[in-house]
Amino acid sequence: MSTEKIEHTMTNEYANSGNGSPLTRQMTVALTPEQYERLFFQPEGPRRGDLSKRFANPTLLGLLGFLIPYTSTIFTLCGLRGAVAPTSLIGLNxxxxxxxxxxxxxAGIAEFILGNTFPMAVFIIYGCHWGSLAYxxxxxxNQLSAFGTNGALGAEWNSSQGFHNVTMVLVxxxxxxxxxxxxxxxxxxxFGLVMMFSFIAAADFAVPHIKTAADLEHVSTLLKIGGGFGWLGLISGWYLAILTACAAVGIPCPLPVLDLSSKVFSKDSPKEGHKDA
Known part of the structure; x- marks a missing residue:
């Protein structure tokens, strides 16, 4: 792991002094890239003068905002406790x-303000996906009223939903x-999200071709397989939520974050053609 230190400043405000001015104490904490990764999910440290020195870290909010509806969605796709997808998903609106x-x-807007490009894009894209799904x-x-008598079982409706999920595969x-x-x-x-959206898209495209009970079971199986892949994100996400919460309040957490920023395309890697003097 890289030993490079990243300065992160925290300011604490105390009671007023005798002349009415607040007393403040400013501390600069040296964070390793892995420690910064625990807080921001950003492979590189903040730029000089970064606003993360003054504002709250939005990463935990964005992570939990994703995990709460995502967890219920995975449980529904897997058919737990009698849930039937996609009908039961309406209750999660x-x-x-x-x-x-x-x-x-x-959280995405806050990450944008802090200059964290990757978490900003992730939070806003998936946040808008949840909003789109709910709408x-x-x-x-009553969007189904525009699709005639076939409604939710017709190719017109399901092709649009399938195309959306194919696009989410690409994203x-x-x-x-x-x-x-x-x-x-x-x-x-x-990886789990890529596979999950792939199987949901396959289920969408299969719905108009349902003729028998076996066809219906096939669609249900596709959704359950997609939900099964979703467990990768479920377990990983809640693991990262624990790490982020502990890092945010300074609780020592021995669990590894398995940081890759110093191992994959690291800036410390020797450049091609470099020769020792």
Whole structure:
């Protein structure tokens, strides 16, 4: 692991002094790249004058905003406790709107302000995905009325949903490539997302061809397989949430983050053609 130190400044404010001015104490803590990774999921340290020295770290908010609706979604896709996808997902619209969409987009905007490009893109893209999902399946919007008598069983509706999920496969793959410079748990998470969206898309495209009970079971199996791959992100995500929460409040946590920023395409790697003097 790289021994390079990253300065991170924290300011504490205390009671007023005798002349009415607040007393403050400023501490500069030297963080290793792995410690910074625990806090921000950013492979590189902050730039000089970075606003993370003054503002709260939004990473935990974005991570939990993703995990809460995501966890319920995976349980539903797997058919636990009698859940039936996609019908049971409608009951999660509140989570999708407020935790998925609002919390993640707020975290993404905060990451943008702090200059953390990768978590900003992840939080806003998936936050908007949750909002899109909630809007699409919200009965108040009655989108199915535009698709004639076939409705949710027709090719018109399911092709649009399948195309959305195919696009999310591509988005997740782009993020998967980038995670090889973040940490191993993110790699597992986004690999699981690529596979999950792939099987959901396959289920969408299969719905219009349901003719028998076996066809219906096939669609259900595709959704369950997708949910099974989602467990990679479920386990990895909650693991990272524990690490991030501990790092945020200074609780020593021996669990490894498996940082890859100093191992994959590291800046310390010898350049091609470099020769010792």
């Amino acid at each position: 509140g989570d999708y709107y407020f935790l998925g969409a609002i919390a993640m987009n707020l 699409t399946q919200d009965p108040i919007h 997740s793959f782009v993020f998967l490539v980038a995670t090889f410079r973040v940490n191993a748990f993110f790699v597992a998470t986004f």
